Amino acid sequence: MIESVFFLFIAGLPDIPRQDCIEAEFVQERRIEALERTLLLKGALRVEREGFLFWHVREPYSYSYRLSHDVIEEIMPDGSRRELALDQAPWLMTTSKLMTALLAGEMNELEEYFEIHEIPGEHNRKSIRLLPHDQALAEAVTSMEMSWSTWPTSLQITTADGNSSTISFRDVKTCADSGDEE
């Protein structure tokens, strides 16, 4: 579900022009009851309109996650690769379908699972809250909040088991601006 939120940026939230591809650095703080301390992950991401997501963790260990139309490829911390067909991962298959719809500028797929509420914010800063209305999802994810100004700034996810995750984005730019190709 989380990947799908990234594509809201691409789909064109209010005041954000639709992009074919964006890249960003991220810092993710995961507060998990099972862990002694807050887990801090740092890395980079790339999101493309055609339904591509690249999530690369650099610290505290290396991990990469690449989601395309019908396959997920992971590069595990020990460097080994793992490939998974989307139809073997129904949650992720749903996400891919959400991506395609979102990139087309339609939020129907996301609305299938979430109510989307705008949160009043400061000047130049806007937020939305996604509340799952599907009971099965609500038993896992309590809410998601996303904030942005010119570019996305943060994404906070709260799960039903009391854990939470906050992702902060920096150096957000279009892929064309970065001159980088995957």
Place this chain on the structure above:
Amino acid sequence: MRSLMVWAIFVLAAVLVVIMQLSRPASSFTTDIFTLLPAARHDPLLAEAQAVSRDAFFREVLILVEAPDRASVVAAARQVSDALARFDWIGFRDSREASNALQQSYLDNGFALLTGEDRDALATDASASFRNQVLARLARPGDETLYSLQQDPGGYISRFVTSLPRPYPAMQPTDTGFARVVDNRHYRLLVARLEAAEFDPDRQQALAGTLATALTDDCTGCMLTWTGAIRFASAARESAERDIRLIGGLSITLILVLFIGVFRQVRALACCLLPLLTGAVGGLAATLLVFGQVHVLTLVFGTTLLGLIIDYVFHFLVHRWSGGDGKRALRQVLPALSLGLATSLTAFAFLLFAGFPALTQLAVFSTAGLLGGWLTVTVILPHLPVGNVDGAARITRLAEHHQHWVAWKRGRYVLLLAGFIAALAGIAKLEVTDDVRDLQATPTRLLDQDRAIRQSGGRVGSADFILITGDSTDQRLAREEALFASTDENGFGLSRFLPSAERRRQNIDHYQPLFQPDQENSAIPARTILEAAGYRDAVISAYLDSWQAQSNRQASTDEWLKSLQATGLDHLVVETDVGTAHIARIDALDSATASNLAEKIQGARYVQPLQHLQELFAEIRWRAVIAVAAAYLLVVVGLALRYGMRGALMTLLPGTLGGLLAVGALGLAGLPLTVFSLMGIILVLGIGADYSLFLRESRERPAETGLAISLAAVTTLFSFGLLVLSSVPALVGFGLAVATGISGAYLAAPLCADLDREMAK
């Protein structure tokens, strides 16, 4: 008097037997096709498996709701659920409750569950694999949410559960059914289950009516389509009722007109009905007495063959009417009727010894039925008060007029010749098939809707399956695992949800290097890996203790099976007195590949129910042909004793020619030869023989005999020939075979008699 007593005893005995048998608690009628098979091929386990598989299909109702947005489709789905809630014979399985129960069961035995990939990875390098999965789960942008990090830090149970086959792979389960969004249209698939396979017309109509009005006008742009065996059964019933109204009404009207036009009396119709009724009751009684049950197919085919009785009735009635005396008329027709009966019984005798219960039952029914009909015609009809002076004069005039038609030989030769030329062309095109789907008239619209609904769910499926036997549940599960391991395609079977005991033990043992490291393996302990990942000590200890507990005591397979009952997977288990089997499917494979795979696994065999039925019908067809052909040879010998060889062949020629015409007509019409049309051809052979015999044995009154044959032919056409108007393909073939065959035999009968006389001169 003696003959009257015989008849009375026959009828009384038949009625008593029928009453006694029908009053038993067990049903006297069956549709179980396996009762028609020889005992050696009757496999109770296979029969039960097919029944279970069929039952699951018959009880399923799929309802697809479509709307322009999510809120509308959810509201529409709820409207449908609410509308159906008032019926106690249809309901929705609470999939979430079953799913929750299953998930808990899996959590309690989580270490016994691994996907093939995880199993291989742990076996190769348990430490590296476990570390990768623990860290990846923490780092992944999207996480499986089935089990928490405390419960399943490596995500193993989650991956096992998400790898399970889903009933509708193209859709996601939600609170309001299975969901999908395509081209901005929102869909919900509701899966309802009937209490039983519903052939009750009232319930069929209630369901159809409710679903037709389930969506309110508030739901703009909403659509509802639905499918299920109940819908096809309803369509078949409506089609049959239309046929009965049209064909039955037309048939009865025409026959009434004929009787009244010829005999000017309704009593004459009663004379026709009484032998038919006696024959039907006699046939039913004999079959019930011998077999204890009668198959529906026997009733259908048997009553068809009783159409021979119509020939006896008309032959007698015409002579009775014109002769003015019942006994005298009987003397005139008795030789012909007796020979006709003898030839027919000879054919049925061969069916009796065909070695196939289907044909044996048919033989018993038809033999007793014909005997009963013949007895009624020869014993009772002569004493009934039918006929009068005016009637006699009219019949005589009709008979004399009829002779002009009979004398028109050139016309009859031309018609016959034209018919045979056409028949030859038809025979060259003839196809033979035993497709049981010809038994139903299924509207194309319903078939298209059914396909569209199932494709939207991502699963079309078929009736074919693989039956796996074994001495124990675990043995069957292990065999099923071996079957699925032999192909890359996903299989659906119990072992996907419940691994065999051996597999479960192996899975638990794969973790051993992590949880019980020793000097022999250099694995990094799970505790070390989890500590490095940042897990609390208490969480780690609880996780390790859980593995130890499961390693010490696995849940038994029977305990697991109980936990799966709520999921509805019990339809994959077939239990009979002779053993238990599992049903498995690999839908992505074609029949040949699946069959080959099954052959390589001990205890597994590929079952094609439809194919099996077709093979059964094909075998019935072949055996019937051989039996009738053998009977014909014997009849030729018997008739040769009376008429000489040439005379015997000429006697049988009209029926044979009629049969060939029937086969040719089927080919020309593009209809296949099936076991149903074959029954029509057997009827034609018998009736054709009767026409010839009547002409031969009634030469002193050829006009009356010719008239009787014409009336019998027309009545047969009105009774069976009109079936060509049916919406059921099998009946269309039957009707066409009878119509053309009877016409050919009718045209040929006097010609063959004349030809024989001329050759004798």
